[in-house]
Amino acid sequence: MGQTITEKILDEHLVEGELTPGEEIGIEIDQVLTQDTTGTMVWLQFEALDLDEVQTELAAQYCDHQTYQFDFKNTDDHRFLRSAAGTFGAYFSRPGNGICHQVHKENFAAPGKTLLGSDSHTPTPGGLGQFAIGAGGLDIAVAMGGGPYYVEMPEVVNVELTGELPEWATAKDVALHLLGELTVKGGVGKVLEYTGEGAESLTIPERTTITNLGTELGATSSIFPTDGKTKEWLALQDREDEFVDLAPDEDAEYADTIEVDLSSLEPLIACPSMPDNVVPVSEVAGTDVEQVIIGSCTNGAYEDILPGAKMLEGREVDRKTEMIVAPGSKQASEMLSREGWTAELMAAGVNFSEATCGACIGIGHVPASDSVSLRTFNRNFEGRSGIEDDSVYLCSPEVATAAAIAGEIVDPRDLADDLGDLEAPGFEMGSNYGPGMGRDDPDIIGPDEAVDDDLIKGPNIGDVPLKDELASDxxxxxxxxxxxxxxxxxxxxxxxxxxxxxxxxxxxxxxxxxxxxxxxxxxxxxxxxxxxxxxxxxxxxxxxxxxxxxxxxxxxxxxxxxxxxxxxxxxxxxxxxxxxxxxxxxxxxxxxxxxxxxxxxxxxxxxxxxxxxxxxxxxxxxxxxxxxxxxxxxxxxxxxxxxxxxxxxxxxx
Ligand code: F3S
CATH class of the missing domain: 3.20.19.10 (Aconitase, domain 4)
Structure with missing residues (x-):
């Protein structure tokens, strides 16, 4: 019998068990990633296990969730993480260099490889054919020590995309459509494998927006086949040699098939306070908006920010609305700058955040009380923005920008009709990537350039607590x-x-x-x-x-x-x-x-x-x-x- 992409990759990495849905399997992990909120425990556990060197092909430590240094504690943590990466042999991405999923995608994610990450949106690079899973920090520590990762073999579900996205509908709307249909539990125990001509029509940043949001469906992972677009994207990052062909066999059998006709999609929005609370934008049009943020690990690539920049050309952000661009990586910021969009956006009244998770977890840009915030992020759980009883909506960069222009939620198609000269920006790949970006960037410190060879623990770094054996009563x-x-x-x-x-x-x-x-x-x-x-x-x-x-x-x-x-x-x-x-x-x-x-x-x-x-x-x-x-x-x-x-x-x- 033929195999799905998921089965092919897992088969190649299988060290224990059989690929029967529901059975536990052990798989070999090629790459690991960890970030600053989970990473300190990962390395303390790595140390507690008496391990002394990373055994996976590659490990990367990012500093993204909490980059603002209010007092010494975050600075201490980041210094500890740098020292741990240096001591044990991992890459270290400095605070400000960007969000783990974006930076990992740009620099390390490779088709056909397995990736385990101590962050739930680790499946993001599934958009370029990597089989990636989020896990707890202790699982990461063990995998970095060379141990297999154990997981229940998921069911593989085919999401067949047909047609092409119409004007103003985006990859974000594909994911929001699935969330509305399947709910936040719809993907539990499953890998979502995207195929079809509609999948082929999407670029890598669009695919990774969809795989990023697979986490919100509860999916174990999400993955796309590889093709010419994957190859071109890797070439932009100067990593063309990492391309491998990945496609399901013609006679591959899926547990289920979900069909989505891209041409039937329209701009959608997730209302407070669950990502599956999805309605067409027109249903909530007219709601006053005080804050708009474009960015995060979901829509933080240069190509995600570009549509908003084009929409704002020659226009201004409404006076009672603040608009912030929070790029997913320093590469995205640099591309905006190289292409002249930073100045354009500033002239339109947009402010910039450093490349950090920040606002996504209520660290900075907390909305005003009793106000509406529109974000291109992936989560709007109550209180996550940093204030209880918040009102956070999730949408595409196009819908977010339309709201920033109008000062209220508006279907961008209606705004275009009203304004008369607002064109759908479409999705355009950047091309001006190149020298100075990627692994050579000074903000990524490789294991062979490590500046520390011993752990540096400040007073905020505690011990890992242990529990006794399970009691009888x-x-x-x-x-x-x-x-x-x-x-x-x-x-x-x-x-x-x-x-x-x-x-x-x-x-x-x-x-x-x-x-x-x-x-x-x-x-x-x-x-x-x-x-x-x-x-x-x-x-x-x-x-x-x-x-x-x-x-x-x-x-x-x-x-x-x-x-x-x-x-x-x-x-x-x-x-x-x-x-x-x-x-x-x-x-x-x-x-x-x-x-x-x-x-x-x-x-x-x-x-x-x-x-x-x-x-x-x-x-x-x-x-x-x-x-x-x-x-x-x-x-x-x-x-x-x-x-x-x-x-x-x-x-x-
Ligand atoms: Fe960061 Fe939010 Fe993504 S916390 S990793 S931007 S979900």
Whole structure:
């Protein structure tokens, strides 16, 4: 039987298991990436595992999430990351050089290679045929040490794109259309493989916008075939020799096929506060807009910013609206400059941010209270912009720019009719890439140019906490009952005042779930054990392992949820928290403050492969909770987490 692109790449990298959907497989990792909010833990864990050199073909450390240095803590973290990259043999991308997914795409992403990254949008370079997965930091540390990465073999779903995008519809609208149709859970357990003439019609920056947003669908990864456009794009980056041909076999079998006729798409917008809350722009037209931001890892390439620049030529941003361009990389900023667009944009009233995640996680450019912000980003979870009760809409650069011109949400087609001389900018590839860009840029320090050969730990760098082996009896309070779609931003907010403690778990844990209940952290510490209770899709969002590490530090023993997001569930195993699935009736019945006891011997049950556990609530009623875990995940859980488990494996082997 023929193979899909996903099966071809995984087959080549398979070290354990079979490519049967739902079965756990181990794959060899060629490249890893990590960023500054997850990277400090990655390197501390790498050190704790007594590893001394990166074993993958390539590892890259980016400084992108928190580049503004309010006090010494971020500066300390960045210096530590530079020293770790130098000591252990990774590339180091300096703060200001750009967002990991954009910079990695430009410099290192290669078709046919596997990439594991401690950031949930790691699948971005799937747009140029790389098989890329987001994972928790500890998985990255182990992979960098040469260990395989274990993941449930996903179903491979074909997204067949036909037709061509009409004027004013964009790649962002392809992704928003899928989010509206499939919801934020629609891709769980799946790889989305794009094919068809519509896929061929899209450029690499357009494809990577779509693969970036695959994360919002919950997909394990997203990937496109390679073709002449891939080759041309790699040539622009002076990496043409890294091109390989990738296409599914003609008789490849997919678990499902979703058809999208690109010619039927129109400008779409995701309303507050979930990326799948998608409607046609015309439905919310007339809404006043105070802030517009173009950029991020989703639409931060030069080619993403160019349409807005063209639309603003000879025009101005509305006086009551502020417009910011936040390029995804220094390369994008430099291209805008080389082509003369920076001055044009400034003349139109646009301000520039440095190339950083920044506003995407509420670090800078926080919207005014009770105001609407339109962003070309990928997430609009409530509060993520840095202010509670925010009103963030997600859209294409064209829709964002139209709003900046009009001062309100407007379908760009209507704005063009009104203005009479506004033409659809289309999508144009830049060509003036070249000398001074790429790996030779002084902002990328290669392993052979390292400036440090020892770790530099300032006072903000703490230790990695460890957990004891899994106990036999687990009993405790239902410390917090939460609804569906609780995100990692709810569990550990990524705002500047909190994230600066990312390397200091004791301090960071004080903020655990503070956005849901600000008494939680202290109550959990006082209770010395207990459970979290949640509805569907618990832990969606980022790969932030602090969302498991901090509850573990506070003494939480397990999570009872109707379902879990993939990366977060892996992080719960990695830090020794028992993830148990409960049905809707149990979820409805259990109350915050109830006493929950796992009746069975948990340690024995986990080790022996037991799938169903009885929970007794308030010594009054009982229900069944399921543990869906591979043998390896059970061993990790029983050992008290992956760090202890991996150490034990190294010691014995
Ligand atoms: Fe950064 Fe936001 Fe992307 S935090 S990696 S720009 S999703």
């Amino acid at each position: 687990i009993e405790g309070e239902a410390l917090l009952k939460m609804e569906d779609n609780i995100t990692t931003d709810h569990i550990i907010p990524a705002t500047a005042d909190i994230l600066k403690f990312r390397s200091n778990i004791e301090k960071l844990s004080e903020f655990t779930l503070s956005r849901v209940d600000d008494t939680f952290a202290q109550r959990a510490l006082d209770a010395d054990g207990g459970f979290l209770v949640a509805g569907e899709n618990y832990g969606q969002g980022s790969s932030r392992e602090h969302a498991a590490l901090c509850p573990m530090f506070l003494g939480v023993e397990g999570v009872l949820a109707q379902s879990f997001a993939r990366i977060h569930k892996a992080n719960l195993f990695n830090f020794g928290l028992v993830p148990l699935t409960i049905d809707e009736e149990t979820y409805e019945r259990i109350e915050q403050g109830d006493d929950v006891q796992i009746v069975d011997d948990v340690g024995d049950g986990v080790r022996s492969g037991q799938e169903e556990f009885t929970i007794r609530v308030n010594d009054d009623w009982e229900a069944t909770a399921r543990l869906d875990a591979s043998e390896r995940e059970r061993d990790i859980l029983a050992a008290g987490g992956k760090l202890s488990w991996t150490k034990a494996q190294h010691d014995s082997g």
